[in-house]
Amino acid sequence: MSVKTIEWIEGKIKIIDQTKLPGELKYIYCKDVRDLREAISSLRIRGAPALGIAGALGVILEMQKSSARNYPDFKREMEKVSNYLGSSRPTAVNLFWSLKRMSECAERNRDKSIEEIKEVLKKEALQIMEEDKWCNRQIGKEGASLIEDKDSILTHCNAGALATADYGTALGIIYKAKEEGKRIKVYVDETRPLLQGARLTSWELLQEGIDVTLICDNMAGELMQKGVIDKVLVGADRVAANGDVANKIGTYTLAVLAKENKIPFYVACPLSTVDLSISNGREIPIEERSPKEITEGLGKRIAPSGVKVYNPAFDITPARYITGIITERGICRPPYEKSLKNLKK
């Protein structure tokens, strides 16, 4: 996988500006948390696992420069940075998870010198990135066991290399299955309004030589009805303790269509996406984004001025629609209250 979505390079965060894809593969450097927060808010970097990494790197990006002389001052600064980054996007839990992990790491090392704390924090952030790579590979292995030769797989949005530090979650499974010699055909929803499927997923699948066909979101049902789709495979932004899944808007619709057409529906994500502190999907905060993403996001205005717009970025897929949740420690099956808790231990 040649795509490097996020890297730590000499005190800067290097990311692909995903808003420029597929027209241009442009890298940008975030030199402070303001740059990074802007990049997150405007989806230059997106995808739950990548946001987790971005959060951790964002903390060290800023805290390396801290001139605090004592731990309480350092901690206060760090909390400010955390809150600032955490206020960028509310739904994907990985961002909060990694910020919390960084905070706990500092706390564990509070008796060290500030310079030493900076050093362990840097190690922790890079460790989070390394773990994500490992998770991708493990999820790939676990998930590929479910894929059969000649499967046609439907996916939505982007849960691939561009959403992680390695080859992705849902798409990682496809890459792994291909490595194993399985011939896979992928259908990808364009994923309105921001077209992550059209712009990102089809781009990275083509890079890797995967047979990919682009459709509009409203065409997935027709394909399922015709018996073309063998499996649906998506990522997740947050999984509640009961197995309800928040993921890109449109995921719930695919799950209902899959159920109606008796097609297995799988979610792939690292356990850092599972939020046991939230009992069910109704408690997951759903980000609403600007109407302009729908009315003007594609280069020209496509709706009359004055029209009201509703633009939720995610929806909740109730656990009962989900055949399995594929994690780095194995595949969870219903009842998810038990299976998720067991793996998170």
Next chain:
Amino acid sequence: MSVKTIEWIEGKIKIIDQTKLPGELKYIYCKDVRDLREAISSLRIRGAPALGIAGALGVILEMQKSSARNYPDFKREMEKVSNYLGSSRPTAVNLFWSLKRMSECAERNRDKSIEEIKEVLKKEALQIMEEDKWCNRQIGKEGASLIEDKDSILTHCNAGALATADYGTALGIIYKAKEEGKRIKVYVDETRPLLQGARLTSWELLQEGIDVTLICDNMAGELMQKGVIDKVLVGADRVAANGDVANKIGTYTLAVLAKENKIPFYVACPLSTVDLSISNGREIPIEERSPKEITEGLGKRIAPSGVKVYNPAFDITPARYITGIITERGICRPPYEKSLKNLKK
């Protein structure tokens, strides 16, 4: 309703160029069948009932100029015109219905002089247009009886004034319900790839002062799941004898979502859209359109070059998902084999 989608003006067909909406309300004149066929193929005019009218007017547009001296020659010319127009778009049956009706009208009058035949054909075409207006009003009345005060109605694509000669089928019901003093909230899918919902439906609803909210196609499920939608109301391009409905791609998905969320799902169309010669939806020809509508249709290229694309313009909603089919002669209920046949008699 101030919108005049199609008119017969001094030997020309005047239409709104719907590809220019909502930015510009531009009228164009089709002076021959080539102009008209191009306008149909590129969706400057669209919507099953409007296509029926366009077909009939297209026949007189050309046959008024015929220099045939006898009926066989006249009939041959007319068949050529019919076939040419009929080859523009395969799914909406109204086009074939009106062309057949024109042909039968000529046949009934074959013993008249060519000039007289031209005259009766012109009357027939204008009659088809008048009947569509009447159908709209009747469908409006029938359908409005189903609508309650404060209903939130989801619609897809455009089944309004821009798809007919009057105020529409599905949207006609909404206009009529509003006339009756009912407060209606409409949610409209943008309807990818050509955005008839965003460009046309939201435009005409705003013109008529209807409370309308635009969403992406993949957001309808989320609204239904949250209990926001009271009814789904769509048009149709062809209805088979068993009640299966061909309509704009995405309609099947809405029907499945409506069933899952126990929301009534209604189809509104004139009986000219019902094709008793076709027993079920699998026999309805589905138009596939250019990949460019998806990859380049919005002003800028949104997918990598080389990606495969699947672009069906319609899908089939099986009759079992449909609560009722609202026609000018009443509301059909299941079993549709019987109820449709009864009304078509």
